Amino acid sequence: xxxxxxxxxxxxxxxxxxxxxxxxxxxxxxxxxxxxxxxxxxxxxxxxxxxxxxxxxxxxxxxxxxxxxxxxxxxxxxxxxxxxxxxxxxxxxxxxxxxxxxxxxxxxxxxxxxxxxxxxxxxxxxxxxxxxxxxxxxxxxxxxxxxxxxxxxxxxxxxxxxxxxxxxxxxxxxxxxxxxxxxxxxxxxxxxxxxxxxxxxxxxxxxxxxxxxxxxxxxxxxxxxxxxxxxxxxxxxxxxxxxxxxxxxxxxxxxxxxxxxxxxxxxxxxx
Ligand SMILES: Nc1ncnc2c1ncn2[C@@H]1O[C@H](COP(=O)(O)OP(=O)(O)O)[C@@H](O)[C@H]1O
Ligand SMILES: [Mg+2]
Numbered sequence: 001x002x003x004x005x006x007x008x009x010x011x012x013x014x015x016x017x018x019x020x021x022x023x024x025x026x027x028x029x030x031x032x033x034x035x036x037x038x039x040x041x042x043x044x045x046x047x048x049x050x051x052x053x054x055x056x057x058x059x060x061x062x063x064x065x066x067x068x069x070x071x072x073x074x075x076x077x078x079x080x081x082x083x084x085x086x087x088x089x090x091x092x093x094x095x096x097x098x099x100x101x102x103x104x105x106x107x108x109x110x111x112x113x114x115x116x117x118x119x120x121x122x123x124x125x126x127x128x129x130x131x132x133x134x135x136x137x138x139x140x141x142x143x144x145x146x147x148x149x150x151x152x153x154x155x156x157x158x159x160x161x162x163x164x165x166x167x168x169x170x171x172x173x174x175x176x177x178x179x180x181x182x183x184x185x186x187x188x189x190x191x192x193x194x195x196x197x198x199x200x201x202x203x204x205x206x207x208x209x210x211x212x213x214x215x216x217x218x219x220x221x222x223x224x225x226x227x228x229x230x231x232x233x234x235x236x237x238x239x240x241x242x243x244x245x246x247x248x249x250x251x252x253x254x255x256x257x258x259x260x261x262x263x264x265x266x267x268x269x270x271x
Contacts, residue, residue: 104151
């Protein structure tokens with residue numbers, strides 16, 4: 001087992017996940033190793049079913065791998081419930097479907113308030129309303145959004161709220177799992193730009209997961225390509241996109257280019 005490079009925030013080593021037990025179960029992730037440096041965006045791409053979300057679940061501590069390790073700044077990231085508060089807030093998730101990850105009846109103010117209650121060390125000392133408005137402004141939402149219910153917001157606004165909720169607890173790493181896949185192309189571009197701005201301003205690292213290499217291309221510094229539970233290729237975005245070494249990456253790239261040519265885009269691709 002190789003040691004992670006010194007400048008590593010997240011380090012995933014030899015990860016293996018099996019679902020179910022019938023006939024030995026289904027190996028969804030098989031020996032995946034990847035790392036994310038501080039303030040870097042790693043794009044994790046692969047077709048639906050390739051195991052991307054399973055990797056994300058391991059990083060979030062929602063499932064336990066059969067084998068392998070997940071570490072943050074050299075400290076093991078165990079199951080979510082057993083993480084020290086500081087590690088728990090350091091790694092925050094943004095999911096694909098904001099409508100299922102936000103309670104539609106809660107106001108935006110309540111969503112953010114809950115995040116601050118969960119991690120009191122990150123709650124503002126002074127005027128909470130002012131801090132809330134600043135946070136909303138940072139994600140491109142009007143302060144008046146604070147009193148609106150999540151269920152009354154558009155998909156793009158919901159995703160901005162999800163991002164605000166993650167940012168509220170001052171994370172170091174955002175894991176975005178298909179975070180723009182349910183959005184219209186124009187809104188996708190806005191959210192991608194927002195994530196990249198926030199990364200720079202707040203010195204965040206991103207593990208950006210998508211089935212769409214075209215989307216990953218817009219934001220990633222490095223790209224890791226997954227196929228059937230394994231990593232087939234990993235490298236600087238310019239290298240992977242400019243001169244893909246693996247046939248599978250080339251196929252993903254062709255698919256992304258076809259979409260740019262005006263072929264109808266299937267936004268509902270299951271992921
Ligand atoms: N809870 C589960 N039980 C059984 N199989 C699962 C479960 N979750 C995912 N899988 C299977 O594992 C594979 C990888 O799934 P997933 O990690 O969601 O892939 P991706 O996010 O790349 O679409 C798929 O074949 C999927 O059907
Ligand atoms: Mg997925």
